[in-house]
Amino acid sequence: MPLTLPLRPLRWAALLAISLSAPAWADGDEHRLARVPLLPAYQQECSACHLAYPPGLLPAASWRRVMRELPQHFGSDASLDAQTVAQLTQWLEANARPARRTQDGPAPNRITQSAWFVHEHDELPAGIWRRKAIGSPANCMACHPQADQGRFHEHDIRMPR
Numbered sequence: 755m756p757l758t759l760p761l762r763p764l765r766w767a768a769l770l771a772i773s774l775s776a777p778a779w780a781d782g783d784e785h786r787l788a789r790v791p792l793l794p795a796y797q798q799e800c801s802a803c804h805l806a807y808p809p810g811l812l813p814a815a816s817w818r819r820v821m822r823e824l825p826q827h828f829g830s831d832a833s834l835d836a837q838t839v840a841q842l843t844q845w846l847e848a849n850a851r852p853a854r855r856t857q858d859g860p861a862p863n864r865i866t867q868s869a870w871f872v873h874e875h876d877e878l879p880a881g882i883w884r885r886k887a888i889g890s891p892a893n894c895m896a897c898h899p900q901a902d903q904g905r906f907h908e909h910d911i912r913m914p915r
């Protein structure tokens with residue numbers, strides 16, 4: 755059927771376009787996250803109130819926003835001196851989520867508002883984030899006990915009751 759032949763490349767192009775625009779988490783992301791050792795100053799300054807989030811979870815523009823807004827940080831004052839802000843920002847930018855995967859709209863200041871995050875967690879039962887052992891979607895460690903090592907693989911997930 756010669757008439758269907760020209761359609762095939764079109765169909766592939768359509769599939770490719772979909773896969774490029776869908777907010778996806780890829781295995782490559784996981785490997786990259788786990789390979790980035792945390793800068794000691796980052797570990798020190800950013801793990802007092804929550805996990806020191808691996809830098810590959812947010813694009814550079816988001817990290818710049820988070821670092822700019824530290825005095826009003828999600829209801830907390832997380833201010834740091836200008837030199838430390840500059841040092842951490844530079845390191846976060848260098849290890850951020852690559853721009854080609856950031857089809858997430860305008861830079862969110864939350865990992866948990868990234869399109870890929872919503873997509874990966876949309877099958878969890880409603881209300882799960884409010885369970886006592888979890889409290890917030892930002893509490894990655896509740897379900898991903900190796901989150902502090904940048905490991906989020908499905909096989910490493912443990913759901914608290």
Ligand code: HEC
Binds near residue numbers: 801802827864890893
């Ligand atoms: C004084 C406590 C405190 C310190 C210090 C702190 N944070 Fe936070 N951070 C918070 C709180 C509170 C939240 C909101 C958590 C929630 O919604 O459950 C938050 C949330 C975040 C989020 C968004 C999480 C999400 O919902 O996706 C990011 C990113 C973040 N912090 C980065 C940082 C960085 C980078 C540093 C170091 C420069 C830092 N934080 C230091 C208190 C702190």
Ligand code: HEC
Binds near residue numbers: 811893896897911
């Ligand atoms: C209530 C428990 C829970 C919390 C809290 C949670 N997750 Fe998840 N996460 C899951 C579950 C369950 C899956 C698997 C979803 C699936 O495969 O359908 C998942 C999947 C993922 C994946 C994809 C893993 C893969 O290999 O496909 C990533 C990345 C991820 N989560 C990151 C995070 C980050 C970062 C945080 C914190 C900001 C977080 N999660 C908070 C339960 C949680």
